[in-house]
Amino acid sequence: MTRIINSNDIQYMKNYIISLYKKFIPIKAISPDLGGDGEAERADILEKELRSLGLVARRVDAPDKRAKKGIRPNILAMVNGERKDKTLWIVAHIDTVPEGDPALWKYPPYSVTVIDDYVYGRGVEDDGQAVVTAFAVAKYLVEKGIRPRINLGIALVSDEETGSRYGLRYLVDKGVFNDYGGSHYFLVPDAGSPDGSKVIVAEKHILHMRVVTKGKQTHASMPHTGLNAHRLGMMFNLELDKAFREKFTEYDEVYEPPVSTCEPTRKEENIGNINTIPGTDVVYWDCRILPKREIRDVIELAKSLAFKFSSATGAHVDIDVLGYDDAGEPTRLDSPFVAGFLDAIRETRGVEPRPIGIGGGTVARYLRKHGYPAIVWMTCDETAHQPNEYTRLSYIISDIDTILYYLLKKAT
Ligand SMILES: [Zn+2]
Known part of the structure; x- marks a missing residue:
């Protein structure tokens, strides 16, 4: 069914993919923020592998004292195309999340178990799949001596x-991609669907905030002598929930889900015993806002509501903004990169691509914020972060074929 890779090459390619997985999946690459040593050791293996393909690997490591070797590694490599003023970068992240409860795994998470078409292990999909896909595309071009229409870049x-x-x-802020000149297209294989039709071209704004409601602690048998922060907190948070739904009614069917969402999530324990009226109530909110609205709109709504609620009840409600991240402009569907890549999907897969926006955050948002066209796409069952994470060799072969087809037939 592949358009570029012939059937004789498929087994050869699958063997390469498995052997590559076995080189890097067993070397954990967990962020110091999650209690790990970082990615340095895994990066060394992958750098060596790029060199063995005959590519020049450029390191742009970020200093981080907490990590092994004091760095967080980033590696860039390139296969030259017929025209050198355009580059398709495949971005693969080499860190993973921890395996979680080992008892939930059928196969050991770090040994790469292959059963028929299935490959199991922590990080084989997220985002080892992008690593093996990018390397296999490069290997194919180098070994066959084929020049793609435009450069192929690999960013680990x-x-x-x-x-x-x-x-x-770190790379984008340092302007690293500009060093290469010309225009840059970004493919981020880090999410997708089993038929390869899902193409993520946009994201939502993300806002995290904390609502702190203060009343007055007292004995539970004498509630009139205090002010129950738990009850008032519930009242306020429900009011905020309702106001949000009334004020953020925009609908955009490009997005999954098609509306802005604002959800109360974490709740801090207020008091350790049952017979005390709590004086403080703390609730956290996770908001995903359609880009046609602004993050500020949500903060202003919450703060004005908090002010009115506090004056009416005698409680004191504070809104703390813990973090936010602007989505940037959606990637345009009529950009030459996206139009060409969607054609490649259509023609190699026989499916109609579905360009969508999501609430989750990927690295593509940082590229979009700098004006680069970026799409998130791969073929997968979305098993990231789960026990028994897996992917399928046939998915990877299909993706390699679609990317090669784009590079050899569609790229302009
Ligand atoms: Zn990922």
């Missing part, structure tokens, strides 16, 4: 799971 980045400060954001 650290720290995706804990904010990309030492990874892609």
Whole structure:
């Protein structure tokens, strides 16, 4: 079914993918923020592998004293195309999340178990799949001596799971891609669907905030002598919930889900015993806002409501903004990169691509904020972060074929 890779090459390619997985999946690459040593050891293996493909590997490591060798590694490599003023970068993050409860795994998480078409292990999908896909595309081009229409770049980045400060954001902020001149297209294989039709071209704004409601602690048998922060907190948070739904009614069917969402999530324990009226109530909110609205709109709504509620009840409600991240402009569907890549999906897969926006955050948002066209795409069952994470060799082969088809037939 592949358009570029012939059937004789498929087994050869699968063997390469498995052997590559076995080289790097057993070497844990967990962020110091999650209690790990960082990605340095895994990066060394992958750098060596790039060199063995005959590519020049450039290191742009970010300093981080907490990590092994004091760095968070990032590696760039390139296969030259017929025209050198355009580059398709495949971005693969090399860090993973921990395996979680080992008892939930059918196979050991770090030994790469292959059963028929399935490959099991922590990080084989998220985001080892992007690593093996990018390497196999490069290997194919180098070994066959084929020049793609435009350059193929490989960007191996650290720290995706804990904010990309030492990874892609570090590279973009340093202007590293501009060193290569010309225009840059970004493919981020880090999410997708089983038929390869899902293409993520946009994200929502993200806002995290904390609502602290203060009343007055007292004995539970004498509630009139205090002010129950738990009850008032519930009242306020429900009021905020309702106001949000009334004020943020925009609908955009490009997004999954098609509306802004604002959800109360974490709740701090207020008091350790039952017979005390709590004086403080703390609730956290996670908001995902359609880009046509502004993050400020949500903060202003929460703060004005908090002020009115406090004056009416005698409680004191504070809104703390813990963090926010602007989504940037959605990637345009009529950009030459996106139009060409969607054609490649259509023609190699026989499916109609579905460009969508999501509420989750990927590294693509940092690229979009700098005006680069970026799409998140791969073929997968979305098993990231789960026990028994797996992917399928046939998915990877299909993706390699679609990317090669784009590079050899569609790229302009
Ligand atoms: Zn990922």
